[in-house]
Amino acid sequence: MKVFGIVFICSVLTGCASTASIWLESTSVNPCEKHNRIYGGAKLDAKLIYDSFVDKDVSIWLGVPGVIDIVPSAIFDTIQLPFTVPVTQKQIEACEQENIKKNV
Structure with missing residues (x-):
């Protein structure tokens, strides 16, 4: 448990995009506008590079942190899949329910 805590604190302090993708939350009340968290850190890094x-x-220098962080983010995002997949699935289901309400 101590190792997990140390890794988490280090990732927050170093600006890991994977950690940022979990804690960044859309302010929209519409569940269809919330972002997909699966491989969110790698996506943030790729967008920064692009x-x-x-x-x-x-x-162009703002892409350097993305280049440095993309591989660790992909690894950390893979470790986070047991958390991000169910959260994203709930968001998809909520979006489908919202669309059903609008169509009725």
Whole structure:
């Protein structure tokens, strides 16, 4: 348990995208607009890398943390799958229920 706590604290302090993807929550009340948490850290890193090359307003140097973090994020996201899959499934079910309410 101590090892998990140390890993968690280190990941928060180093800005791990996997940890950020869990704690970042959409402010939308519509469940269909909430983000998918499965491999959320790797997706955040990939978006950061992509934006640093494509978006002229974003410095290319902002992609460096994404490049450094993408492999550890993919590994940590894989470890988090037992948590992220059920949470995402609940969000999908809530979205389907919301769509049923709108169609009735």
